[in-house]
Amino acid sequence: MSRHHQLTAFIARGLIAALKPALALSMCAVAGYAMAAMSHRTVDQITNFSVSSASGMFQFAPNLVRIEPGETLTFLNSRGAHTVKSQKGFWPEGAPEVDITGQLEADVVFDTPGLYGVTCRRHGKYGMVMLVAVGDVEPTQEDYEKISKLKASKSAKDGYQRLMWELHK
Template identity: 30%
Template sequence: MIFAKKAMLAAAGVAMLASAVVNAETIEVKGQGVKFAPEVIHAKVGDVISFRNMATHFVESVEGMWPEGAPKMLSAMGADYDYAVEKEGVYVFKCPPHWGARMGAVMVVGEPADLDATVAKYLEVAESVKEAKPAKGLLKKFKESGK
């Protein structure tokens, strides 16, 4: 009896995972000059963010502007890179060599209940942490875009 319940739960979990994979999308982000295109991304858990045209770029998470427990982004210089989204939330990432020119992007995954509070917290980080300062303009652009 216990084995049957465990087997049913496992089958249900596999079915849910398969459903998420079937509904997953690949969202392409390109390095164009010293910008990511697009700069504002809306994704779902299970989607893959596909970085292309990265000849003089790489991608890295912005510290303090990342959902807790979500895997960090870090690619090699000049390499295409795929990031599988595992967790709902607000993500800010950058191209470190071009971060001074504000080369970064904001990604919202799912529909986080605390979206406005998270953006406000990230803006505070941008004000107080020198390394995060370039994110301020991206976050303002994101807020103005109507989310």
């Protein structure tokens, strides 16, 4: 190998050695950003005026979310008539309940694994519900029975059942 090639190889090895820590740090930063993006999702509350019936007009978007324990959902537009409320009878035992009213944005951390039924206090009767699946959970017969026993409208119960089927796919 010529002296020129030896010098070039020496410089290249030195550059690689010098850049390894910076490259490792940048990879960690990218991975950390990706994890933060995964652990923080947004749910909007919308009124879709293009729908002719109230049962499809009021929605959480998305209305079905699967997350890991400790992840955060940010709920948007909990103002005016829209709210975010724990569905009594369809919420993991021991998990803190949610009741958001009059806020443009509110964060909720879901630590306890399980299925969480979420409703809008005013529009839940029209089927404005969502399902949050925390951890590696699948709907059980007991979950379907919980839905049938809810003190909720038929539209809300049908909405939860539909979301459970979607989750099960």
